[in-house]
Amino acid sequence: DAKTTQPPSMDCAEGRAANLPCNHSTISGNEYVYWYRQIHSQGPQYIIHGLKNNETNEMASLIITEDRKSSTLILPHATLRDTAVYYCIVRVATGNQFYFGTGTSLTVIP
Amino acid sequence: GAVVSQHPSWVICKSGTSVKIECRSLDFQATTMFWYRQFPKQSLMLMATSNEGSKATYEQGVEKDKFLINHASLTLSTLTVTSAHPEDSSFYICSALLGAYGYTFGSGTRLTVV
Numbered sequence: 001d002a003k004t005t006q007p008p009s010m011d012c013a014e015g016r017a018a019n020l021p022c023n024h025s026t027i028s029g030n031e032y033v034y035w036y037r038q039i040h041s042q043g044p045q046y047i048i049h050g051l052k053n054n055e056t057n058e059m060a061s062l063i064i065t066e067d068r069k070s071s072t073l074i075l076p077h078a079t080l081r082d083t084a085v086y087y088c089i090v091r092v093a094t095g096n097q098f099y100f101g102t103g104t105s106l107t108v109i110p
Numbered sequence: 111g112a113v114v115s116q117h118p119s120w121v122i123c124k125s126g127t128s129v130k131i132e133c134r135s136l137d138f139q140a141t142t143m144f145w146y147r148q149f150p151k152q153s154l155m156l157m158a159t160s161n162e163g164s165k166a167t168y169e170q171g172v173e174k175d176k177f178l179i180n181h182a183s184l185t186l187s188t189l190t191v192t193s194a195h196p197e198d199s200s201f202y203i204c205s206a207l208l209g210a211y212g213y214t215f216g217s218g219t220r221l222t223v224v
Contacts, residue, residue: 049212
């Protein structure tokens with residue numbers, strides 16, 4: 001599975017949009033981009049995933065560049081409860097293991 | 111949605127004893143489950159892949175005799191930390207594969223070995 005690169009930490013003001021970038025320059029054509037988050041001392045929580053089109057659900061939006069070498073997770077109106085570590089993972093849909101990178105620690109500031 | 115229940119949520123044990131952690135899929139059958147370990151301020155590290163009815167596959171560097179995995183049914187996988195030592199103290203998390211939608215994770219088990 002392709003490696004991903006994320007900034008180690010970010011801050012965001014409460015109520016503002018949080019934009020979390022992820023680089024995956026070696027992604028192959030059949031690999032999806034997944035985003036998970038982990039609130040302190042809990043198991044990771046699925047947020048969203050996509051292949052090449054932008055995706056939106058009730059939690060977030062995922063913007064994937066046309067060359068698929070990077071993506072951005074957007075939390076449209078960040079709340080204090082969104083403070084967590086966000087992981088970007090690329091994986092083939094039929095693949096097995098999930099390998100986590102270092103993620104981005106997002107702190108939402110009141 | 112698909113839920114994985116992990117038990118216990120925390121456990122304290124004496125050095126040299128064994129501890130069993132259970133991971134159950136509540137409303138679906140999980141042919142494949144995964145076990146992760148996470149040290150403070152670090153990312154999740156995959157330990158092993160657990161397949162129902164067959165031997166687990168361990169990641170490089172993980173001692174299979176120390177971390178015993180059993181996946182005897184489609185809804186239950188267990189991780190036993192044998193002869194636990196303080197360096198085994200960690201946060202252990204299980205997950206189950208949901209196909210193209212990725213994984214669903216348990217809530218984790220905080221193991222402290224004293």
